[in-house]
Amino acid sequence: MNWVVLGSLLLFIASVYTLRLILIIPCFTAASESNKDGKDSSLLKLKQEDVRGLQLFIFLGSGGHTGEMLRLLQNYKNILLNKDTTLHVGYSDNESLKKMKKLSDAFECKVKFYEFKKAREVGANVKSSLKTIIVTLLASLMHVVNIKLHMLNKPHLVLLNGPGTCCIITTWFKLIDLLCLFTSSNIIYVESLARIKTLSLTGKILYWLADEFVVQWKDLQTPYPRSKHFGILV
Amino acid sequence: MNKRLFVTCGATVPFSQLIKCIISPEFVKWAVKKFHYTEFVIQYGIGYTEPFTKAIHELYGEVPTTSLQNNVLFGCPQAQEYKLLDGKLVIHGLEYSTKIQDLIEDSSLVISHAGTGSILDTLRNKTVKPLIVVVNNTLMDNHQEQIASRFQEMGYIIACHTQTSELTAALTAVEEGSIALTPFPHSHNDHFAQLLITTSLH
Numbered sequence: 001m002n003w004v005v006l007g008s009l010l011l012f013i014a015s016v017y018t019l020r021l022i023l024i025i026p027c028f029t030a031a032s033e034s035n036k037d038g039k040d041s042s043l044l045k046l047k048q049e050d051v052r053g054l055q056l057f058i059f060l061g062s063g064g065h066t067g068e069m070l071r072l073l074q075n076y077k078n079i080l081l082n083k084d085t086t087l088h089v090g091y092s093d094n095e096s097l098k099k100m101k102k103l104s105d106a107f108e109c110k111v112k113f114y115e116f117k118k119a120r121e122v123g124a125n126v127k128s129s130l131k132t133i134i135v136t137l138l139a140s141l142m143h144v145v146n147i148k149l150h151m152l153n154k155p156h157l158v159l160l161n162g163p164g165t166c167c168i169i170t171t172w173f174k175l176i177d178l179l180c181l182f183t184s185s186n187i188i189y190v191e192s193l194a195r196i197k198t199l200s201l202t203g204k205i206l207y208w209l210a211d212e213f214v215v216q217w218k219d220l221q222t223p224y225p226r227s228k229h230f231g232i233l234v
Numbered sequence: 235m236n237k238r239l240f241v242t243c244g245a246t247v248p249f250s251q252l253i254k255c256i257i258s259p260e261f262v263k264w265a266v267k268k269f270h271y272t273e274f275v276i277q278y279g280i281g282y283t284e285p286f287t288k289a290i291h292e293l294y295g296e297v298p299t300t301s302l303q304n305n306v307l308f309g310c311p312q313a314q315e316y317k318l319l320d321g322k323l324v325i326h327g328l329e330y331s332t333k334i335q336d337l338i339e340d341s342s343l344v345i346s347h348a349g350t351g352s353i354l355d356t357l358r359n360k361t362v363k364p365l366i367v368v369v370n371n372t373l374m375d376n377h378q379e380q381i382a383s384r385f386q387e388m389g390y391i392i393a394c395h396t397q398t399s400e401l402t403a404a405l406t407a408v409e410e411g412s413i414a415l416t417p418f419p420h421s422h423n424d425h426f427a428q429l430l431i432t433t434s435l436h
Binding site: 050051054056063064067068071075076079080155156157184186188192193194195196197211212214217228230231232233234 | 246349350351354358377378380381384419421422423425426427429430431433434435436
């Protein structure tokens with residue numbers, strides 16, 4: 001008797017989590033073809049007031065990635081950076097941090113910084129590099145949990161554009177969504193302008209995981225039909 | 235009247251073939267004589283001051299001067315100044331600049347490597363400046379080649395390689411107006427703005 005109860009309970013939990021997995025991994029849900037060009041006439045005309053109190057997380061991926069992300073922020077600051085927005089900035093190099101700090105002096109919103117270390121250490125032996133990788137992974141998990149707590153019950157958005165660390169960040173966000181049945185991550189990935197005919201490796205992975213996948217060149221929509229195209233955004 | 239050419243190689247990867255082209259006596263004399271350039275501002279990348287100084291010295295026998303005024307003006311801690319051709323042309327050499335946008339604004343024309351960051355710096359400048367993009371063949375990165383040829387197809391830039399003849403042809407085409415460049419479209423997109431809002435509210 002007990003075995004039957006236990007068995008059905010396990011089966012129930014398994015199906016809940018399977019369903020949850022299907023719901024949070026966007027590639028399982030069919031792409032809405034009408035939205036391919038981002039031109040959906042049925043779209044409600046939403047205004048920036050609707051996202052009051054927005055909790056926005058961006059990751060500055062160094063070099064060109066940082067450059068494009070900062071351009072995106074500037075271009076859409078009317079929506080993204082109101083005075084009651086909290087901007088959570090993840091970074092892994094000091095150049096990006098400096099650029100962001102210089103720029104954010106002019107922002108009215110609250111800005112918080114989180115350092116995500118790179119997992120690679122050149123020349124380290126297997127044991128110590130395994131240790132650094134685990135420490136790095138756990139540190140990034142702590143940041144993501146922290147940011148997730150800010151996002152609870154508020155409009156929130158995760159804006160990513162590469163490189164590799166974004167895969168780790170996305171995985172943590174989605175894992176937390178899987179375990180906590182009621183959260184969402186709202187991840188938008190914008191592929192680099194430099195990618196005209198092929199996606200970056202990060203892009204190829206996040207194509208399956210990001211809630212919205214945006215490319216800046218129309219050519220990429222043929223091999224990647226789930227992606228959206230709005231022209232050059234940076 | 236001051237007439238400035240701004241050359242940017244990006245801050246990180248040196249692009250010595252482009253630099254060689256630009257500072258060659260052939261190109262320098264031609265640009266001064268034919269199109270009356272009086273100033274080249276060359277941003278050659280971090281760590282490239284020594285080879286640059288050496289190359290100028292070998293070609294023209296000049297040594298650089300530095301001044302606090304130039305450092306401030308060009309947003310670079312060690313801005314190098316060289317006077318060539320009896321002072322007809324002043325070259326400013328910079329490793330990087332915190333005032334790229336001002337430097338572009340004060341130039342008649344920009345020659346850039348094919349990095350998207352540098353291309354966007356010029357195309358998104360508040361006043362339109364003609365842009366010649368030079369592809370670095372030595373990079374194992376065909377994105378730069380792709381982006382340069384795509385931007386050229388769309389008419390936003392003129393693309394070329396590191397041959398002096400290609401560079402002078404591109405510059406002539408821009409100066410004489412035989413190629414009309416298409417203005418770069420505005421990056422704000424209402425549909426993407428809507429996507430940002432709807433996604434935030436999920």
